[in-house]
Amino acid sequence: MLDFTVEDLSAEDVERLREIYRPLTESVRELIDATIRTDAAAETVAAAKAQIDAATAALRSKQIDGPFGVRFTEQGDRMPWGNAVIGLRNPVAPPLSVQHHPDGSVSADFTLGAAYEGPPGHVHGGVAALILDHMLGEAASPATSPRLTGTISLRYLRPTRLGALRVQAAAERTEGVKTFATGFISDAEGPTVQAEGVFIRPRWVQD
Template identity: 35%
Template sequence: MAESRGFPVVDGVPPGRALLGSRIRELIEASVCAGGDADLAAAARQVEAVTAALRAAGAAPPLLLAALEGGGHLSINNPLEGPGNPLAPPLSWTHVGPAEVRADVLLGAAHEGPPGRVHGGWVAAVLDHVLGRATAAAGYPGMTASLTIEYHRGTPYAVPLTAEGRLDHRDGRKLHATGVLKAGDVVCASAKAILVHFSADRFPVPVSTSDSP
């Protein structure tokens, strides 16, 4: 296993890890929507057995990077885009470039807040992550110092969504970025953020600067 600035790097996303993340993601959705006739106690015992087996295999640091073909890295266990993390929707990047980034995302019933709508915290998390990607793609990786979200209308779940972000301008170490989350052509939420640029020598930049299929 290679390393990048001290972080473990693998050649591509391990299929087993991505498959496990996907199956647990499906389990979460199924458990949230389970009907009254389901034997939940039996299901819990099965999940407990699988959890014990995974723990018995030993623990590893959660930050695991996969080298991307076009350059940069993907954080396999990232909670927004990591295919190995069941918490991640995950975001699927359709374009990553120096002027703008764009990702498709599908949120489900497990992300529901108001009836039939995505919880606002998940909307904010998606936009925060996209703005971080945008500044990194422009060559200035940073951490969020402030984030302002405007909720224009409820964001539906189980509907394909598009998240877009861009770096508007830089003021020294301060990075000003904006983004939107859309359902079709309808803007559900928009965001403005100030991020603080940090040295790429300290952290890997998990982003490709080319279109991503």
């Protein structure tokens, strides 16, 4: 069974934590981009590395054991802040800001830069899969009750350029523990990658 954590945090506490960690994470995202693209001299790179190591040591002076996990506040607010796609505190996440629509579908507008490259100038096919897996899962999951991927299939219509993109997904139907969902990534010219998947309600989840 997965270990979801309930924290004794008020809405104000959560907002305060958000204000502490969001700027840090955004700075690290900028650093990731700079690390890939820098053409600075070796001494400049070495000096930057020393600053980074000092920052890491300071942050590690007090840290949690293991990964962040998924936490819930007493009010039931979800804090998936370590998540690799949407995590507020995870610099690897683009991050996606998921919009939930009245018809149950979900979407996100996002931008992918140098950190998500596969073919030159284009989104890594696996990054498209990462984003679609997450969004189909969001569409298939009730607000506080996760669904896990059972199967997912992706069709690449054409290469996806790095830059401004959109992803949307919707649940089609539910049969027992299985929810079927579909979605796609698109650029200004239309869809580039399509996905369909089956998401499973774990035995230990009570809706």
